[in-house]
Amino acid sequence: MPSDEFWSNFGSAGLLQAMDDALAALPQPANRIAVALSGGADSAMLAVHAAILARRNKLTLHFFHVHHGLQAAAAQWQGHVHDLAHWLRVPCHSRMVRVGLSTGAGMESAARDARYEALRSMAAQTGVAHILLAHHRNDQAETVMLRLLRGSGPTGLAAMASTMKREGLTYLRPWLDVDRAVILEQADQFFSFSDWAPVDDPSNANDKYTRAAVRERLVPVLNERWPGWQGIVLRHARQSAETQQVLDEVAAQDFAGLSPADDSRSFSLAGWRLLSAARQALVLRYWLALHGVRMPTDARLQDIMRQLRGLHAMGHDRQMRVKHGPVWIRCVQGRVLLDAAVAAPACLPAENSNDEKR
Template sequence: MNAHSDSDAERIVLDALGVVLSTLPDDSRIAIAYSGGLDSSVLLDAAVRAAGASRCVALHVHHGLSPNADAWLLHCAATARALGVRFDAQRVQVAPAAAAAAGVEAAARDARYLALETMCATHGAQSLWLAQHADDQAETVLLQLLRGAGLAGLAAMAPARAPAAGVPRVRPLLALLRAQLEQYASAHDVRWIEDESNADTRYARNALRHDVMPALSAHFPGFRDTLARTAVHAASAQRLLDALAQIDIAPIATGADGKSLAHEPLLALDDERALNVLRYWMRTLGLPAASSARMADALRQLREIARRESANAGDHALRVDHAGWRLRCYRGAIFWEKVRETEAPRAARPPVELLWRGEEVWRLPGWRGSFVFAHADGGDPDAVPEALLTRAPLVARERSGGERVRDAGASVSRTLKHVFQAHGIPVWERDVPLLYSGETLLFVPHVGVNRAAFPDWDDAPGGHWRRIEWREDLLIA
């Protein structure tokens, strides 16, 4: 390799970064997603040369998927230190359920981006730079073609994208070839690590990289530029479809956050526009794209539910699972719910008893949550006197059927099933522990305190009160 080609590679890389830098304030902090591989190593080195070490922070995500992951972390920390760049790392674990639902590669990618966003917030970064290049883009377009993806998939990776939450993600090297990055690395003695999994052709991307791309290069030398243009055209067409989806979804989105859609108005659209709305909606929620077959099946089931006379029968009939989420339909609204566990037969939970002595949290592992007894005043509708909590054992029980809740206003009792329906609680959210004081139902999650069952509350002498809450455990995939 001659000095001229080396200097050309340096100029091309630094010019690409200069274009991005010209769009940023002079004092903005730049985060570099730094895995230690060739691409990110070149990006980090060039960012230091173009922007200065003081503006850069190198962020490393330790997945623990490789036995060499600890060594990679040490390499990255040492390299950043040698460049005078601030360094941070975060360890993540890919949950088995997430890997099973979305695949190891997709689950690891989601965990990586979440960790990077967290570290960007910690360091006040205004821009996150990613090191994908033209070869990566060509591979992505080919993969999406082979998977039968739509325009959103063929649009592949955008040079820059601002997610709804988080810092803008920028790919300064997207127009550059890997060979040009190798030339830069050689010219500047950039050291990098090799991920042994990149040689495993059981992964579709690796199979393309090692077996297909070399053959394409031999017969179609300019195929990378051609596929890049395909991605640009697909992105342009997708923007038009998104604009149409925004028009169609405006009168359909329900709720304050727009995370659910009205069932009947959605089905008033023809199949193509309804599917376009569903795909757009899923992207706004951060869900990965689903196959055409799955989307068509979801729309078929939604139309079938609409044809049934019983809304409740429809609520139970819908079954669309995707990437760890489940599509639900309840009371005229459709929404996605995170799947927490498989629906295997479960043994009955035995009652759990607590002699309350001022505890603020009562953890119930069997229900994966906790009752919280927070300090409150007597005017809180979900507050009870502390004396009531101590006068009989507190018992957590699962529903057995037929439980009744007294209505204070009407002086009558109603079945808990009817109360749940009145409060709009879907069937799948009713598996909650019921809190009893002795043998009397005291509190129902999602509903509140069974206040009328204790008529002497209002006459309770002055003292301390506690607000009862039910809090589910937080699960991190």
Template sequence: MTSLLDPAAERIVLDALGGVLSSVPHDARVGIAFSGGLDSSVLLDAAVRVVGAQRCTALHVHHGLSPNASRWLAHCEATARTLGAGFDVERVDVRRRAGESIEAAARDARYRALDAMCMRQGLCALWLAHHADDQAETVLLQLLRGAGVAGLAAMAPHRVDGAAAIPIPRVRPFLPLLRAQLERYARSRALRWIEDESNADTRYARNALRHDVIPALTVHFPGFRDALARTAAHAASAQRLLDDLAKIDSEAISCEEGAALSREALLALDSARAANAMRWWIRLAGLPAPSAARLAEMLRQLREVRAEHALRIEHAGRCLRLYRDSIHWESIEERVPAADPQTTVAIKEPSVLIWRRQDVWQLPQWRGSLVFVPVAEGEAANDGQIDLNLADTIAEALLESAPLTARARVGGERMRRAPGAPARTLKNLFQEAGVPAWQRDVPLIYLGERLLFVPHLGLNGAFAGAQQPSGSRGARRRLEWRADLLMA
């Protein structure tokens, strides 16, 4: 492409990046979302000039949705190498949930992949090339969809996803700039970029706006981009106030350290505040915002449901459940054992461990691990009696005396909650302990053929405080079940 030197166009773009550079530590590296199109090509080129090539990493997401995807990948990698920037790629499989558009599914997959690459590369921020035209299109789309305040707020210049495991700031330095200004920069720098053929397909809503609606607005309402940008800013300000209110309400209605909500407290709020609090709680759980209709259905069922097990509302791979006035999210993949009334479970294969003083026994089929916590020496009381603190521990020698087996529940298993207590069914003990039915799909740990430990209930009282086979004192372990949240 022929270079048409345009110092003014270059200065506008470089100044936009200079405005966000102050938020980047002097020795930190930034990620550039790089599709290879015009906008991201300008962003990568300008970032290398402003930040330095060694501190820039181009991040490419290979969706596989286009037959040209592999060719685009080769172009992007070659461009990054030519500029001296780092390069990383993530291949994604775009899967749509029920009622979700391919555009939304691809966008969600893209952001997950970009966040993963930022974490892998140790980057301090993710820079995105969205500009004023993109912002105007987003606000228009949200208006036409009847979106709420959060939707009208559109894209923020700077945003941190609080639901992410390691929040990576997403920065959009080009939001004040027009696409035409980016194109002037690209031609001045003789940049080469790729054109996604799907951008011309007006079956997609955004493309229809871009090709059929925006040109007409430009003629009749030339200042519409600035007006829509102000609308987005006003909506963002209003959303911050709603979030502040949701934080206040969540302190009053949350329970179980924020993992659940009290139905009674939630429904004591008026409808608008209850919906706002639910949106906030859903966002904290890392789930996408539900539609207004889905949220209204959640609140309606919460008001009207009588039997706890009757509440089952699916959303984004999770299910809203109710147990003893507490509202929880359950993974749809989880199933309740056959001993419980609602449903059945496919029996998991047993796992066997010959214990040789390992600290952790990973049981991925139950999405968790059994941890053998060493007990500090000297935790025994005088006169040879076991300290109450040791009543839930077991001697290492006993653990080594027979194989440990993790088995699925089949129904009818019994154990003692304390030494000398009567043996009772696990179902009754779970109910007494307030363990929701969908959290009872846990491994039963046997020592030989005797039930030793049950997650959420603890050590079988028949073993509590038991000494090693020889009768002499020795090292002891406390058993703890730790759910692996990354597998949920």
């Protein structure tokens, strides 16, 4: 169990301040929060610092762990996470998910969708509306590079937002401006207090996965040749985020003219056709983002737009049905609709507390 010395002396003032600032920036105070805890160094240190913050500010804190079942050691990681939660005296909840590729997405995307569904389920169980994620400065730089390589466009370079809404939940990323070296230093210090060490997921270094390939192959070269590249990339990301905000305002105005106020799942095809090509693309991206659907590549977006334009030329009696990730984009009687394509990823029963797991 943590000693008084731990609660008094452990923790990075900078990391704690970043978390405090993120919570203070919310429109309404959050008295009940959760941390998505995988067991790696990043999420573990986020969990530890959240426990310190919760103790100081009298917040109700939960840990959420998602068991993907993709690694042989996943069950051991689950137990290890619950050990940390037990040591910190914080309730920990688990969901085991089955990651399927039936939506046509890759393994990384399918696992991410399953993870968010599991987090949503645990949040509903515990009454939590705000979940903290452990993405940091290095993750953000990698994300910008990935989106650049995928052709996501200038607004896609805005990368991860510090606050994100998804299915009624608010996700906070308080450490996006924190270098990972700071987090790893805290993990080393934490071991001296607790004898608890983070797990090491081998998939993070397996370059058959896209993000791992960027991390293992591209980042070392960039670090050697352009040591300040992350700061430059993140500056572009911030500028892109500002541009995105302006374009979102334009897209929201255009979309409001195409869709009834009480039905954001559809919009008028005829009205959309009156917009310029650039604003047509803005509206489609805005519409998909509004419903938490991942952004299409530029080629995919152009294909969807081509089909919508061609459909209009054929008349409103013609129908269209295009698959995009876990949803269908459809057109019926002159309205473009968004429908779920598959059921949510299956979640197995939860381990509701540290004691049950142990």
